[in-house]
Amino acid sequence: MATNYFDAHRETLSQALAALRDRDYWTPYSERASGxxxxxxxxxxxxxxxxxxxxxxxxxxxxxxxxxxxxxxxxxxxxxxxxxxxxxxxxxxxxxxxxxxxxxxxxxxxxxxxxxxxxxxxxxxxxxxxxxxxxxxxxxxxxxxxxxxxxxxxxxxxxxxxxxxxxxxxxxxxxxxxxxxxxxxxxxxxxxxxxxxxxxxxxxxxxxxxxxxxxxxxxxxxxxxxxxxxxxxxxxxxxxxxxxxxxxxxxxxxxxxxxxxxxxxxxxxxxxxxxxxxxxxxxxxxxxxxxxxxxxxxxxxxxxxxxxxxxGVNAVVIDDFDNLKGLCRNMAFTLSLFSGQMCTTPQNIFIPKDGITVAGEKMSFEAVAEAIAGAVGKFNSDPARAVHVLGAIQSPDTAARIDTARSLGKVLLDSQKIDHPDFPDARVHTPLILAIDAAERQKYETELFGPITFIIACDGIDGALEAWRSTVAAKGAITSSVYSDRPAVLEAAEALGEELGVLMSVNLTGGTFVNQTAAFSDYHASGANPAANASLVxxxxxxxxxxxxxxxxxxxx
Missing domain, CATH: 3.40.605.10 (Aldehyde Dehydrogenase; Chain A, domain 1)
Known part of the structure; x- marks a missing residue:
């Protein structure tokens, strides 16, 4: 006679059914590797x-x-x-x-x-x-x-x-x-x-x-x-x-x-x-x-x-936003985590070419791009610490892709091969960040898997939203993120995100990151754009x- 495990796990199933209904945080499996x-x-x-x-x-x-x-x-x-x-x-x-x-x-x-x-x-x-x-x-x-x-x-x-x-x-x-x-x-x-x-x-x-x-x-x-x-x-x-x-x-x-x-x-x-x-x-x-x-x-x-x-080609749209330091800190971790080898990591960052307003002051496109690149560089400046976030490059093809991508734009932050303190032969590379113009669609509209990011100069916030919309509609995406202090821009971005079928994140500056999702609460992919025909779960x-x-x-x- 078959062993019946249903009763042994009945309470777990009951709580899981409630979590599925409420979409709140719950897990029976501890993520703590200590203790x-x-x-x-x-x-x-x-x-x-x-x-x-x-x-x-x-x-x-x-x-x-x-x-x-x-x-x-x-x-x-x-x-x-x-x-x-x-x-x-x-x-x-x-x-x-x-x-x-x-x-x-x-x-x-x-x-x-x-x-x-x-x-x-x-x-x-x-x-x-x-x-x-x-x-x-x-x-x-x-x-x-x-x-x-x-x-x-x-x-x-x-x-x-x-x-x-x-x-x-x-x-x-x-x-x-x-x-x-x-x-x-x-x-x-x-x-x-x-x-x-x-x-x-x-x-x-x-x-x-x-x-x-x-x-x-x-x-x-x-x-x-x-x-x-x-x-x-x-x-x-x-x-x-x-x-x-x-x-x-x-x-x-x-x-x-x-x-x-x-x-x-x-x-x-x-x-x-x-x-x-x-x-x-x-x-x-x-x-x-x-x-x-x-x-x-x-x-x-x-x-x-x-x-x-x-x-897919995940993206970030940046508009007028006062907490630029929080944005940069969040993006530094986001772009470094597992060296960008996640299906949820942003590749394209769309910013108006005439800049944005930060705390009442106009900040140029170049200054915003340099601030993001600088934050990523600083985050990975200590190799002994960085390797625990970057991990290693899974495929030699991905490492080679970093080299070929350097010629695609102005290098704001070059990728460096760094030494792992515990594994001397590890394949560890920091992110490469490039600046290009929105007109150069052929460079950024296809996924370049790995630690490669484009910061893209657009014709105003409307141009940034349109560049994001058109690339996702054509090539698909699983996640997208927007930063803005203007309600009308957020409303327009969220409406686009719903139509495009992407997981939208708004103004993330703390310990939540666009490339991380939670089971029983976040849907992973939607099946509504070319990146996936199904959704987990x-x-x-x-x-x-x-x-x-x-x-x-x-x-x-």
């Missing part, structure tokens, strides 16, 4: 667990397939990884995934929800281990890897579980339906409703945030009854491999086929994504990554419901993962 919340030896145990993976074949007991695949993973911090993973061909993966699907479907939403809540509970207990895995595959600094790769990713997974449970639990299993017929006997039917999963789901991982972007789709598909094949990015496999092993352990402990979750790895030289994602058995695809493959999936995986998050992200079958039976009175 004894995770146990007195959790930090040391997590690091030891990570190191034990290095130089070995990753063990997935009972996983189908023969042989191993050597991984493309190289640590941006320069340590040797030398990992390999079980080899799994697509035919074997699809057959294995489907084998346990009926029992998982018939278990019902409560059972599936309980199992998934237990999965996140066990993942949470290994957050330090996950932090090191995320750090050395993505380049995130340790604290960010702990939080974003651990508890914050778990929050997003829990949000998806909760949304999926709420939708399914609203559908009764069985009712007695009676329609009065006046003097004649009533029409009486017994009606039964059953949640029917769509089919095999595939999660295509991203190189920079494999767990944060991966857990929502995986969890939503599982709770809806679908088996999941996890296909990590070739350079960031380990965090999802650890997650898959935990998922398989919980499924087996609960009495289900562990092959409901599978790991299919590949390499850049021999990718499997196109073949896997166009198989007729695959009905759901979650993808985060480049425009090229995201658009290919949307156009070619016609047999599946495809959820994509692709590249709204009802549309979940509802398409199942259908409802109905049987009606006549009842004689």
């Amino acid at each position: 004894s919340i995770y146990g007195e030896t959790a930090a040391e145990d997590g690091e030891a667990a990570f190191k034990a993976y290095l130089g070995k074949a990753f063990d997935l007991p009972g996983h189908p397939g023969d042989g191993v695949i050597a991984s493309d993973e190289t640590s941006p911090y320069g340590i040797a990884m030398d990992l390999s993973y079980p080899a799994l061909d697509t035919d074997t993966a699809l057959a294995a995934a489907k084998a346990g699907m009926k029992a998982w479907r018939d278990a019902g939403p409560d059972m599936r929800t309980g199992v998934c809540l237990e999965i996140l509970h066990r993942i949470n207990q290994r957050s330090f281990e996950m932090a090191h895995a995320v750090m050395h595959t993505t380049g995130q600094a340790f604290m960010m890897a702990f939080q974003a790769g651990g508890p914050h990713a778990q929050d997003r997974g829990l949000e998806a579980i909760t949304q999926a449970y709420a939708l399914q639990s609203a559908i009764p299993e069985q009712i007695r339906w009676e329609k009065p017929q006046g003097k004649n006997p009533s029409l009486i039917l017994e009606k039964r409703y059953r949640i029917m999963p769509k089919g095999v789901a595939v999660t295509v991982g991203v190189s920079t945030f494999p767990t944060w972007n991966g857990y929502p789709g995986i969890m939503a598909s599982l709770v809806a009854g679908n088996p999941v094949i996890v296909k990590p990015h070739p350079t960031a496999v380990l965090p999802l491999a650890i997650s898959v092993r935990i998922m398989r352990d919980v499924l087996e402990d609960a009495g289900f086929d562990p092959n409901l979750v599978l790991l299919q790895t590949d390499t850049r030289a021999a990718p499997v994504g196109q073949d896997l994602c166009t198989r007729p058995e695959v009905k759901l695809i979650d993808f985060t990554g480049s425009n090229a493959f995201g658009e290919w999936l949307e156009q070619n995986a016609k047999q599946a419901q495809v959820y994509t998050e692709k590249a 709204d009802t549309a992200f979940v509802a398409g993962r199942f259908r409802v079958a109905e049987t009606r039976r006549h009842v004689e009175e």
Whole structure:
């Protein structure tokens, strides 16, 4: 008999349902990496667990397939990884995934929800281990890897579980339906409703945030009854491999086929994504990554419901604003965090070319741009401190992009390669900030992934708003930010933000940053512009993962 984890996690689910409704701050997973919340030896145990993976074949007991695949993973911090993973061909993966699907479907939403809540509970207990895995595959600094790769990713997974449970639990299993017929006997039917999963789901991982972007789709598909094949990015496999092993352990402990979750790895030289994602058995695809493959999936995986998050061009619009120091402090952290390798980090800062008013005084475009660049430079002036915010550059291609971008405008702040005190071979670069004119659209209207920022001179505030609007409408964005003390400008910007479908932030000068979002409160992406066709985590992200079958039976009175 399957273990029922639903009762064990009932209180967590109850609080999650309330948080989903109220959109207020709540989390069951602590983001504090200090103290004894995770146990007195959790930090040391997590690091030891990570190191034990290095130089070995990753063990997935009972996983189908023969042989191993050597991984493309190289640590941006320069340590040797030398990992390999079980080899799994697509035919074997699809057959294995489907084998346990009926029992998982018939278990019902409560059972599936309980199992998934237990999965996140066990993942949470290994957050330090996950932090090191995320750090050395993505380049995130340790604290960010702990939080974003651990508890914050778990929050997003829990949000998806909760949304999926709420939708399914609203559908009764069985009712007695009676329609009065006046003097004649009533029409009486017994009606039964059953949640029917769509089919095999595939999660295509991203190189920079494999767990944060991966857990929502995986969890939503599982709770809806679908088996999941996890296909990590070739350079960031380990965090999802650890997650898959935990998922398989919980499924087996609960009495289900562990092959409901599978790991299919590949390499850049021999990718499997196109073949896997166009198989007729695959009905759901979650993808985060480049425009090229995201658009290919949307156009070619016609047999599946495809959820994509692709590249966008996030922006900041700056108008008359008295607290310029607060703006600069906020932007310094925003532009430095993880070296701009976040899908929410601004690339374009639009400012009127004739300047803005600050505390009653006119300040030129050049002075405002220099103030922002100076704040970023000062923020990263101490390398020993800066590396804990910047992290490392995930891909050598991103580091090369910094070099080629220097020629695109006037260099206000040059990018510097700095030494990491703990990892001498780490790939660490400070932000590059350039000044250009709004007429040079071809330079700034496409995402240049990494620590590259354009400060753009526009024809007044109306020109700044229009440049922002047109680039987002054409290329998409997930976030946008505006700074102004003028109510009419804020009203116009907020109205544009709503039409464009971006997460708008207004006058951020404190400890809240445009590139950070909170589960259960902030929607991540909207599906309303070219940057993404889906939102984490709204009802549309979940509802398409199942259908409802109905049987009606006549009842004689």
